[in-house]
Every structure is written in C-alpha cells, then in structure tokens.
C-alpha cells in the first residue's frame with residue numbers, strides 16, 4: 555500500500571507527458587543506411603514544456619516515439635560540444651536551443667551540414683579529428699626545461715592574447731556554417747585555425763614555424779572568403795573568422811619576409 | 822577525406838548545389854559580394870574618361886556630354902547605392918579581419934572599429950565632394 559502511494563506521488567511530481575497540452579511538430583532528417591538510399595524527413599508530434607531544449611525534444615522521441623533515432627549528446631549544458639545539429643537550417647547546440655522559440659510553427663532538425671551523415675543526426679567527424687591532430691594542439695616549448703626548473707610562467711596580459719581562442723569546445727558548428735569547407739573539405743576550416751592560432755599566440759610556445767606550413771598551404775587560410783557566418787554561430791564567442799583572417803596577414807608577411815631575411819631568421 | 826565504409830556503414834554526403842540560397846546569411850553575403858561588380862563598373866567608366874581625355878578635347882567633351890544623359894544619371898545613382906552598401910558591409914566585417922588593436926591598454930571594440938571606418942568614409946567623401954564642388958564652380 556505504502557509503495558503504491560509512493561509510486562502515485564512520484565507520478566504527480568513529474569508531469570506525465572500526456573497531461574501537457576502543448577505539442578510541437580518536430581521534423582527530423584532520418585538516415586538509416588541499411589534501409590534508406592538517401593535521407594528522408596519524418597515528423598513527430600512532441601509534447602513539451604517551456605523549459606525543454608531541442609535535445610530534450612529528441613530524447614522524448616527516442617524514449618516514447620521511436621527508439622531507433624540516433625543523435626549525440628553528453629553534457630546538456632553547452633560545454634561538451636557533442637550535440638551540434640542544424641535547427642531550421644542554422645548550426646546550433648541542441649541543448650542550448652529551446653523548443654518554445656519554435657512554437658507553434660515547429661522546427662526541422664538535420665545533421666550538421668557539410669559533414670557526411672553516418673546515421674540520422676550523427677555525422678562522420680574523422681576529418682575534423684585528423685585536422686585537430688595535424689596542428690599539434692599542445693605547447694611545444696621554445697627551449698626544453700627540466701622539471702627542477704619549475705613551471706613556465708605567463709602574465710595575465712600574455713594570457714589575454716589567446717584566451718578567446720582557447721574557449722573552443724570542438725562543436726564543429728563553425729564548419730557547418732562555412733560554405734568553403736562544404737565545397738572543399740580539404741580546407742583546414744575555422745575552428746581548427748582558431749586552435750592553431752591559440753597555440754601560436756601562447757608566450758610559452760615555440761611551434762609557430764611548424765604550424766605555419768599548414769597556414770600557407772593549398773588547404774590553408776586562403777580558402778576563406780570572409781563569409782563570417784562561422785563566428786556568428788559559434789556558441790563560445792571564439793570568433794574563428796578572426797583567427798583565420800589574422801593568419802592571412804601572417805602568411806603574407808612570412809611570404810614577403812622570405813625575400814629580405816634568410817629562411818629561419820624570419821619569425 | 823573519404824569516409825571509410827566499414828560493414829554496414831554507408832555515410833551519406835549531401836550535395837552543395839544551391840548552397841547560398843539555403844540561409845539568409847549566405848544570400849546577404851552573395852549580395853554584398855555582388856556589389857563589387859558595381860564598384861568595378863564605375864572604375865571602368867572613369868577609365869573610359871581618361872582614355873577620352875587622351876584623345877583630345879572633342880572626345881573629352883563628348884564623354885562629359887554622355888554623362889549627362891538620363892541613363893548615365895540613373896546608372897550613377899544605382900552605383901552610389903551599391904557603393905554605400907558595399908562600404909557598410911565592408912566595415913561591418915572589418916573587426917573580424919584585424920588583429921586585436923589596443924588603445925591605452927584596452928582592446929578596441931568591434932563597434933569602435935566599424936564606426937571608425939564608416940566615419941572615415943563619410944569624412945573622405947565629404948572632403949572630396951567639397952573639393953570637386955570648388956573646382957567646378
């Protein structure tokens with residue numbers, strides 16, 4: 555009896571979804587490689603409350619309507635960078651986007667643009683990960699130091715120079731916003747350039763020359779035509795377009811300095 | 822990079838055709854890049870003027886006359902609108918393209934850079950207009 559009462563109680567404290575009157579149509583681009591030759595749209599009617607994110611809407615679909623729906627997520631608080639998708643055509647973190655803003659019209663959710671679709675809303679991110687590794691995203695000390703010499707010191711001013719670019723959460727929204735990456739996936743792209751710039755600007759780092767090779771290359775910064783949408787959609791205000799464009803100048807400087815200073819002497 | 826097909830995997834690559842129509846942001850980008858055409862067209866008109874000047878007084882006067890036609894005036898008005906829009910978008914993107922600028926230890930804000938650029942454009946245009954006005958009257 556007591557158990558039953560407790561059960562009853564629990565039911566009441568969490569509003570059962572059927573009791574919520576507001577329902578929103580969510581269109582999801584499905585792709586199940588074993589049955590679909592190409593992606594198809596499927597609409598779900600999802601009951602929701604004002605505090606529900608788009609991600610929670612998808613979780614409702616997976617829990618109650620269609621368990622086969624695939625999507626990535628983890629933190630639910632805009633810090634892990636897993637839940638990026640196109641919401642009404644705009645690259646968004648689905649945990650930071652709210653269903654109420656699309657009521658009553660509804661919304662369309664698709665996998666992040668410009669990446670191959672693995673399944674439903676899950677993209678193939680191998681290309682991004684390979685690029686991430688290729689830029690040596692770690693501090694390469696100018697001169698190696700023994701442990702006994704203590705830590706590398708840095709002033710707050712020296713840190714300010716790169717701090718903005720270190721806020722990247724690798725969510726890839728900027729890649730989904732970059733038509734140049736969509737047209738030519740060899741382009742290093744915004745987020746990775748921001749990370750490269752973050753290390754090059756670090757006063758403790760001496761790896762700039764190694765990384766600049768990629769900046770100058772065919773796949774480097776000159777693929778950018780300053781569309782600027784990457785910085786617009788970035789949820790962490792990294793401003794990757796700024797990193798890319800500063801490096802156009804850096805690359806041009808390097809090119810012309812070659813004629814006045816022998817290689818190696820030019821910074 | 823081509824995704825590897827392992828077992829049941831069959832990654833789907835979406836086409837890019839018509840990409841710029843998919844998002845209002847891209848449509849605006851195409852429009853403001855398109856205004857560069859008007860800038861080039863105007864430069865061409867000026868270039869023709871220089872060539873006519875080299876060909877002698879009659880040719881030069883003919884060119885000046887042509888500029889007074891209603892078609893030429895309508896064209897110039899169109900170019901003016903395109904140029905103003907071009908400058909506006911140019912200075913709006915400017916903060917994204919510059920390395921950080923520090924004034925008295927503080928980073929110059931994007932708004933300051935944009936409004937600085939726009940003010941410089943307005944000032945230069947006004948000075949130019951004044952000089953040309955003085956010379957022609």
Ligand code: SF4
Nearest residue numbers: 722725726728745788
């Ligand atoms: S730069 Fe911004 S949008 Fe791009 S991956 Fe990093 S956090 Fe995401």
Ligand code: FES
Nearest residue numbers: 629630635637649
């Ligand atoms: S779930 Fe982690 S960023 Fe959205």
